[in-house]
Amino acid sequence: MRKIGWCITGAGYFLHETFDVMEKLARTHSVSCFITSAGERVVRIYELRQKLNKICPGNYYREVILESEQEPSFPIAGRFLRGTYDALIVSPASANTVAKIIAGIADTLVTNAIAQAEKGGVPIIIVPSDQIGVKKTRLPYVINREICLKCEACTIIALCLYEAIVLSDGLPKIDLTKCEGCGVCLKKCPHGAVTFGQRVTVAPRKIDIENVKKMRKNKNYVVLNSPKKIPKTLSKVL
Ligand SMILES: Cc1cc2nc3c(=O)[nH]c(=O)nc-3n(C[C@H](O)[C@H](O)[C@H](O)COP(=O)(O)O)c2cc1C
Numbered sequence: 542m543r544k545i546g547w548c549i550t551g552a553g554y555f556l557h558e559t560f561d562v563m564e565k566l567a568r569t570h571s572v573s574c575f576i577t578s579a580g581e582r583v584v585r586i587y588e589l590r591q592k593l594n595k596i597c598p599g600n601y602y603r604e605v606i607l608e609s610e611q612e613p614s615f616p617i618a619g620r621f622l623r624g625t626y627d628a629l630i631v632s633p634a635s636a637n638t639v640a641k642i643i644a645g646i647a648d649t650l651v652t653n654a655i656a657q658a659e660k661g662g663v664p665i666i667i668v669p670s671d672q673i674g675v676k677k678t679r680l681p682y683v684i685n686r687e688i689c690l691k692c693e694a695c696t697i698i699a700l701c702l703y704e705a706i707v708l709s710d711g712l713p714k715i716d717l718t719k720c721e722g723c724g725v726c727l728k729k730c731p732h733g734a735v736t737f738g739q740r741v742t743v744a745p746r747k748i749d750i751e752n753v754k755k756m757r758k759n760k761n762y763v764v765l766n767s768p769k770k771i772p773k774t775l776s777k778v779l
Pocket of ligand 1: 549550551552553554577578579580583586634635636637638649670671681717
């Protein structure tokens with residue numbers, strides 16, 4: 542069975558699509574996930590932690606490797622130099638990670654994995670979150686201030702197990718640095734003031750589009766405009 546090192550960064554865009562593809566590929570490939578600290582948080586916010594554990598149950602070649610649990614110099618990234626994995630996929634790749642790749646910076650688990658994979662000649666497939674064509678993204682849990690009735694005893698502040706809902710200027714607000722994506726607030730607000738997955742229009746920054754263009758010119762990377770294209774591309778590079 543072919544072995545894939547799958548890098549996940551802190552991008553909400555393409556995250557659900559990435560997980561759908563990853564789940565399918567994990568039936569025929571061994572998938573290990575390398576996740577940045579921001580990625581770990583975003584995976585939780587979008588309620589994907591359980592799905593991740595099913596895809597990577599923990600045995601060798603099917604592990605979840607968290608940046609937050611690694612040493613700063615990321616010796617584990619050396620696996621990409623030693624030929625442990627047959628391919629490296631970065632999906633979704635945040636604008637931050639793309640900028641670092643372009644600048645040759647390796648200071649996170651994922652940028653180090655990429656640096657080592659390049660040195661080791663491992664095929665690298667990248668799906669940037671912020672690129673031309675990206676128009677709509679989904680918001681995480683949000684409290685709609687127009688619907689919120691500012692109840693004196695706010696039900697969801699009391700019910701949130703992670704103390705992720707706090708009062709700010711007299712209004713409840715979700716602290717995404719604490720949110721675990723459990724969805725209790727969505728179900729329990731008596732006024733339906735919490736939304737999840739609301740679609741909003743986004744315009745990628747010029748600099749991010751330029752960075753993706755530069756990345757496409759580098760022969761070491763195969764850059765895709767959707768996670769759906771990963772399986773076909775993978776079968777070509779393996
Ligand atoms: C809920 C949420 C969604 C985000 N979605 C994106 C995104 O789609 N694209 C992006 O470039 N950054 C996004 N970010 C910001 C990144 O997480 C942030 O830039 C982070 O520093 C990226 O770090 P990393 O590249 O090491 O993973 C999001 C942040 C949050 C909290």
